[in-house]
Amino acid sequence: MNRRAVTAWALYDWANSAFATVVIAGFFPLLFQDYWSTDVGPAASNLRLGGASAVASLMLIAVAPLLGAMADRLGARKRLLFTFAVPGMLATAALAWVPGGAWMSAAALYVCASVGFMGANVFYDALLVNVAPPSRWDAVSGLGYGLGYLGGGLLYLGCVLAALNPSALGFADAGAAARAGFVATAVWWGVFALPLARRVPERRRHPEAGAWQAGWRELAGTLRHLSAVxxxxxxxLAYWLYIDAVHTVIRMAVAYGRALGFGRDDLIVALLVVQFVGFPAAILYGRLGERWGPRRGIYAGLLVYAAICVWGAFIESAWEFYVIAVLVGLVQGGVQALSRSLYARLIPPGRAGEFFGFYNLLGKFAAVLGPPLFGVFGTVFGSVRFSMLSLIVLFAAGAAVLARVPESAFRAGDGS
Structure with missing residues (x-):
């Protein structure tokens, strides 16, 4: 195993997680409602934001499996990664210069940046099989997620401090500091993506005439013969069920905390806690996957999530919210990392880009069942606290389906 290549690959998670933390989870939703989409109320503003997110996902869904198949055929995963990532970086930086009230421009740039971020991840995940042997996929995948939590958390912390003390850094106000965070995110993403471009190996293949048509044929063949895999x-199916619940926790935690009356500062600090606990935890979780096997590691994480849901339904104090944030940080990255390495054991050799295209599509469809279920339980039972219990259904269903994957299907004998 080439350690320089592994480090360079994992640093891309450090690089692009800044977008996920600062833009998606942090400042863009706040600025969109308070700065760009001020001509309508919060509900209509959220509808616009949700529409932009849906457009980005649909655009990726339309092309990701096809491009993954072509990347496998031509040995072009790195090239296609940067074909998506560079426009994503530029669109992210451009958000800083969108004037107030120009919600359509902000939404359009957000769509471009999101497509760049998500599209590049298809090829980044597929490159896992290029940098490490199967016996080390769990640890290497965990290292990537761990560095992602640390990198994203550090930049988010810096942006939060700038927004809280704008005058100390020469900004006119908190909004100006937050918009500068988009430029910082783009620069961070670009600089730390460079090691992957230089050091991650990829066997070049001679360009083939009609590669586009060949990619279509290969993709069509995969869809026709899915019964063979x-x-x-x-x-x-298992991944979609349990990762839907994981993403619902990510998206609904702040709203849940606000509904229970916790302060905004407590919620911001809790998000930082998740990031910095997630850094060492994801790396250690990868080691755990090597020792126990990734499937058992996923089971352990889902069990902790179920306990979090039960505790969250009865939470009373802010300190409990912090403890739950620690628990989420301990297992969130680990479940994601081991899911990626376990999937790498299942897919046919030489078709990682194509099959990771499907894997990423499931990730984009995540949080489809969870949020409505979250709301229905709170409405039917008359208290938002019951909403947390609804997610246990998805965690349990995902674990049950995962148990139906036969051990004989795993490449490398430690994948059970």
């Missing part, structure tokens, strides 16, 4: 289908 039934374990992949079973895993993807």
């Amino acid at each position: 039934r374990p992949v289908l079973v895993f993807l």
Whole structure:
């Protein structure tokens, strides 16, 4: 295993997680409602934001599996990664200069940046098989997620401090400091993506005439013969169920905390806690996956999530919210990392880009069942506290389906 290549690959998670933390989870939703989409109320503003997110996902869904198949065929995963990532970086930086009230421009740039971020991840995930042997996929995948939590958390911390003390850094106000955070995110993403470009190996293949048509044929063949890779289908169903619940926790935690009356500062600090606990935890979780096997590691994480849901339903004090944030940080990155490495064991050799295209599509469809279920339980039972219990259904269903993946399907004998 080439350690320089592994480090360079993992640093891309450090690089692009800044976008996920600062833009997606942090400042863009706040600025969109308070600065760009001020001509309508919060509900209509959220509808616009949700529409932009849906457009980005649909655009990626339309092309990701096809481009993944072409990347496998031509040995072009790195090239296509940067074909998506560079426009994503530029669109992220451009958000800083969108004037107030120009919600359509902000939404359009957000769509471009999101497509760049998500599209590049298809090829980044597929490059895992290029940098490490199967026996080390769990640890290497965990290292990537761990560095992602640390990198994203550090930049987010810096942006939060700038927004809280704008005058100390020469900004006119908190909004100006937050918009500068978009430029910082783009620069961070670009600088720390460079090691992947230089040091991650990829066997070049001679360009083939009609590669586009060949990619279509390869993709069509995959769709026709999915029954031949039934374990992949079973895993993807399990992954979709439990990762939907994981993403629901990510998206609904702040709203849940606000509904229970916790202060905004407590919620911001809790998000930082998740990031910095997630850094060492994801790395250690990867080691745990090597020792126990990734599937058992996923089971352990889902069990902790179920306990979090039960505790969250009865939470009373802010300190409990912090403890829950620690627990989420301990297992969130680990479950994601081991899911990626376990999937790498299931897919046919030489078709990582194509099959990770499908894997990423499931990730984009995540948080489809969870949020409505979250709301229905709170409405039906008359208290928002019951909403947390609804997610146990998805965690349990995902674990049950995952158990149906036969051990014989795993490449490398430690994948059970």
